[in-house]
Amino acid sequence: MPVEIEHKAYWTVKQCNLDLKGAGVEHKLQLEELECFRLKAYKNLRSKWDGPFKMVNVRPYGVVEVAHPFNETTFKVNGHKVKPYRTQPFNKEVEVFLLEDAPKDNQ
Structure with a gap:
């Protein structure tokens, strides 16, 4: 049993891609393929x-x-x-109205 587990562990490590640069490029390609698949599958999302x-x-x-x-x-x-x-420039001039109290009848 221990030999079988060691063999499986060795096989797993052997299958791993230890080239980090190549693995990064492969990962980017997989992401690009997934994006293309999503756009083709769901055309209304475009x-x-x-x-x-x-x-x-x-x-x-x-x-x-x-x-x-x-x-x-x-x-x-x-x-x-x-x-x-806006196709035309926005008019930045602002018209200001100063509000005063209404005059009282007693004055």
């Missing part, structure tokens, strides 16, 4: 976002309907995913 879009409609519960500027295809996104984009 982002449709490829540029600034025009907001068409804002619906209840934070749903925003956006349209592509060229082919007018629309799709719905969560409102917290939408970033404001």
Whole structure:
């Protein structure tokens, strides 16, 4: 029995890849393959976002309907995913109204 356990332990160590540089490259390749598999298996998880879009409609519960500027295809996104984009510079001038107490009738 002890000889059999030693043999299995020796076989396991022999099977291990002790080349750390090669193991790192192999691990990165496996991660890349998993990412490609995920994108192929779940095509609806791929982002449709490829540029600034025009907001068409804002619906209840934070749903925003956006349209592509060229082919007018629309799709719905969560409102917290939408970033404001302004084509013209934002006007930084602020109009200030100083509020004073209303005059009393006794004065």
